[in-house]
Amino acid sequence: MHLPSIEPYKIKTVESIQMSTPEQRKKWIKEASYNLFKLNSDQVIVDLITDSGTGAMSDKQWAEVMLGDESYAGSRSFMKLENTVKELTGFRYFIPVHQGRAAENVLFSALVKNGDFVPGNIHFDTTKGHIEYRKATAIDCTIDEAFDITIDHPFKGNIDLHKLEKTLQEYTTEKIPFVLMTITCNSAGGQPVSIENMRAVRTLCDQYGVGFYIDGARFAENAYFIKKREKEFANYSIKEIVKEIFSLSDGMTMSAKKDGLVNMGGFIALNDAKVYEVCSTFAIMYEGFVTYGGMSGRDMGALAQGLTEGVEFDYLESRIGQTAYLGKRLDEFNIPVIKPFGGHAVYIDASKFVPKIPKEEYRAQSLAIELYIVAGIRGVEIGTLLADRDPVTRENRFPKLEMVRLAIPRRVYTLSHMEYVAVAIKKVFDSRDEAKSGYSIKWEAPIMRHFTVELEKI
Numbered sequence: 001m002h003l004p005s006i007e008p009y010k011i012k013t014v015e016s017i018q019m020s021t022p023e024q025r026k027k028w029i030k031e032a033s034y035n036l037f038k039l040n041s042d043q044v045i046v047d048l049i050t051d052s053g054t055g056a057m058s059d060k061q062w063a064e065v066m067l068g069d070e071s072y073a074g075s076r077s078f079m080k081l082e083n084t085v086k087e088l089t090g091f092r093y094f095i096p097v098h099q100g101r102a103a104e105n106v107l108f109s110a111l112v113k114n115g116d117f118v119p120g121n122i123h124f125d126t127t128k129g130h131i132e133y134r135k136a137t138a139i140d141c142t143i144d145e146a147f148d149i150t151i152d153h154p155f156k157g158n159i160d161l162h163k164l165e166k167t168l169q170e171y172t173t174e175k176i177p178f179v180l181m182t183i184t185c186n187s188a189g190g191q192p193v194s195i196e197n198m199r200a201v202r203t204l205c206d207q208y209g210v211g212f213y214i215d216g217a218r219f220a221e222n223a224y225f226i227k228k229r230e231k232e233f234a235n236y237s238i239k240e241i242v243k244e245i246f247s248l249s250d251g252m253t254m255s256a257k258k259d260g261l262v263n264m265g266g267f268i269a270l271n272d273a274k275v276y277e278v279c280s281t282f283a284i285m286y287e288g289f290v291t292y293g294g295m296s297g298r299d300m301g302a303l304a305q306g307l308t309e310g311v312e313f314d315y316l317e318s319r320i321g322q323t324a325y326l327g328k329r330l331d332e333f334n335i336p337v338i339k340p341f342g343g344h345a346v347y348i349d350a351s352k353f354v355p356k357i358p359k360e361e362y363r364a365q366s367l368a369i370e371l372y373i374v375a376g377i378r379g380v381e382i383g384t385l386l387a388d389r390d391p392v393t394r395e396n397r398f399p400k401l402e403m404v405r406l407a408i409p410r411r412v413y414t415l416s417h418m419e420y421v422a423v424a425i426k427k428v429f430d431s432r433d434e435a436k437s438g439y440s441i442k443w444e445a446p447i448m449r450h451f452t453v454e455l456e457k458i
């Protein structure tokens with residue numbers, strides 16, 4: 001008989017969840033102007049708003065907090081983290097920063113100029129923001145399959161080599177500082193990239209003489225998918241796959257709030273001495289001295305330990321398995337979910353779930369609100385509110401997909417929490433025909449409106 005897989009850890013400290021009733025939540029969400037970002041965390045039962053910085057640290061990580069060396073320069077904690085990153089990634093140089101977007105700010109300050117183009121698979125929001133802030137352009141070269149939710153493809157995060165080569169030919173390579181590959185591709189739903197694709201991108205980059213950098217926020221989850229889905233690597237350890245991934249690139253930015261298993265932190269790692277030198281100057285200006293870069297010694301120690309735990313196979317099997325479990329349960333209930341399931345989140349197709357709510361009335365947001373009222377689950381709208389208005393016409397932009405994302409924090413919830421979420425969604429699904437109207441906007445900010453928007457029930 002096949003034994004069920006279990007979380008490869010047991011619980012030493014617990015944090016209470018404030019339970020609440022649908023009546024209480026109805027009142028709270030109204031007071032929050034129907035914006036889930038405005039809720040207090042105590043008003044939420046299962047919080048799936050993001051997997052970023054929301055994970056649980058291990059006893060060994062907490063021990064590192066006590067061992068933290070808070071010396072301004074050359075601390076033991078810095079050296080511990082530097083050794084771990086170099087050993088794990090194989091890169092020659094390492095700079096700590098306070099989070100992923102800070103790594104982007106420092107690296108792009110060194111490499112991206114006005115008028116440049118940065119091709120890649122769907123760039124993450126802050127990445128795109130830091131490119132566009134420098135009056136450069138992010139060019140999306142993701143494979144078409146990534147945008148078709150009916151297609152089951154093992155590596156939906158892959159870069160389309162024809163699109164990439166066309167881009168490399170169209171814009172002179174002096175205007176392309178590097179190709180940026182995001183693993184897993186967050187904005188494509190946490191979909192992985194294959195080593196085969198990375199190798200081909202490396203070859204193209206060499207051929208055209210441009211750099212190749214990786215946005216590695218979920219590098220360990222990507223490595224797990226490679227082990228499971230790319231034959232050549234079936235017998236490799238996660239660590240060996242990680243080495244192989246980074247050996248193909250010139251450097252990386254990292255949001256350690258994801259696969260670093262810490263609540264705050266990030267870094268840059270790279271091979272080029274000159275780029276390192278320029279980055280060091282920007283790091284000192286924006287982040288702090290190069291041996292702490294926006295992190296305290298205890299943070300760096302906890303991250304060193306977190307990176308080590310984050311590439312353990314059993315951890316990843318349980319982590320990705322938990323996401324897949326939720327996806328599978330929803331699928332069994334015939335709830336429209338996007339497949340294949342990504343590493344860190346399950347996405348519900350709101351257009352299929354509540355088709356009677358007009359898209360002008362924010363379908364996905366309406367569904368997210370209903371999930372909150374019924375069960376205290378906080379997901380996030382990935383739809384029209386997030387897509388915002390056209391900067392010129394100021395009309396709403398209606399994206400192809402209206403989704404509710406359920407992002408799963410690392411090591412925080414158990415399978416029984418996932419079961420609760422699945423059954424709650426089924427309950428909402430069973431009464432979906434009653435949902436005919438949504439919400440209208442009462443107030444919104446000129447940009448990034450979804451964080452602060454105020455809504456009214458129609």
Ligand SMILES: *Cc1c(COP(=O)(O)O)cnc(C)c1O
Nearest residue numbers: 099100101124126186217255257
């Ligand atoms: C979260 C994230 C970032 C930004 O990192 P922060 O730590 O939130 O600043 C960049 N890229 C990807 C792919 C991410 O998921």
